[in-house]
Amino acid sequence: MHRKALYPGTFDPITLGHVDVIERAARIFERLVVAVAETTLKEPLFSLEERVALAREVTAGFGNVEVDTFRGLLVDYARARGIHVLVRGIRAFSDFEFEFQMALTNRKMAPDVETLFLMPKEDYSYLSSSTVREVAELGGDTSSFVPPPVQAALERKYRR
Numbered sequence: 482m483h484r485k486a487l488y489p490g491t492f493d494p495i496t497l498g499h500v501d502v503i504e505r506a507a508r509i510f511e512r513l514v515v516a517v518a519e520t521t522l523k524e525p526l527f528s529l530e531e532r533v534a535l536a537r538e539v540t541a542g543f544g545n546v547e548v549d550t551f552r553g554l555l556v557d558y559a560r561a562r563g564i565h566v567l568v569r570g571i572r573a574f575s576d577f578e579f580e581f582q583m584a585l586t587n588r589k590m591a592p593d594v595e596t597l598f599l600m601p602k603e604d605y606s607y608l609s610s611s612t613v614r615e616v617a618e619l620g621g622d623t624s625s626f627v628p629p630p631v632q633a634a635l636e637r638k639y640r641r
C-alpha cells in the first residue's frame with residue numbers, strides 16, 4: 482500500500498488547476514510531495530525559488546503537503562525519496578499523448594514507480610500556465626485562474 486505520492490511539474494506558475502489536483506491527491510494519500518522541476522526544457526518565467534515560494538504559500542493550508550525541488554530524472558528523485566506513485570493531471574484529450582509518453586518512459590526506467598492520473602475540476606480544464614502568463618503580460622485579470630499570491634507575483638513580474 483502506498484501512503485506517499487509525488488506531484489511533479491514546472492509550476493510556472495502554479496494555477497488553480499494545479500491546486501485542484503493537489504487537493505484531490507492530498508485526500509487520497511497520507512503525504513503528498515509537490516516537486517518543482519529545477520531544470521526542464523522550458524525556460525521558466527519564474528525562477529525556481531519563486532515557483533517554490535508560490536507553491537508553498539498556496540499549499541500552506543494543507544497539513545499533509547510538502548513542496549520540494551528536484552533536478553535530473555524524476556524517477557531517480559522519486560526513488561531517492563522512497564515514493565513510488567507519481568500523480569499527474571489530465572485536463573483534456575490533448576494532454577493524453579504527452580502524459581502517455583512520459584508515464585511509459587518513466588515506467589520503462591522504473592517499473593516500480595506507478596503514474597496515477599487525476600482529472601481537475603471541469604472549470605479548470607482549459608487552464609494552463611502559459612495562458613495565464615500571456616493574460617498577465619497583456620494586462621488581463623488572472624484572478625479566476627490563479628490563487629491571490631500568484632496573481633500578485635504576476636503583476637509584479639509584468640509591472641512596467
Ligand code: COA
Pocket residue numbers: 489490491492493496497498499502518521553554555556570571572582583584586587601605608609610611612
Ligand atoms: N491545471 C492547470 N494546468 C495544468 C494542469 C492542471 N491540473 N496540469 C497541467 N497543466 C498545464 C500547466 O499549466 C502547463 O501549461 P503550459 O505548458 O502551457 O505552461 C502544462 O500543463 C504542464 O506543466 P506542469 O503541470 O507544470 O508540468 P510539466 O509538464 O511542465 O512537468 C515534468 C513536466 C517536470 C514532470 C517532466 O518534464 C519531468 O519529469 N522532468 C524531469 C526529467 C525527466 O525525468 N524526464 C523524463 C520524463 S519522460
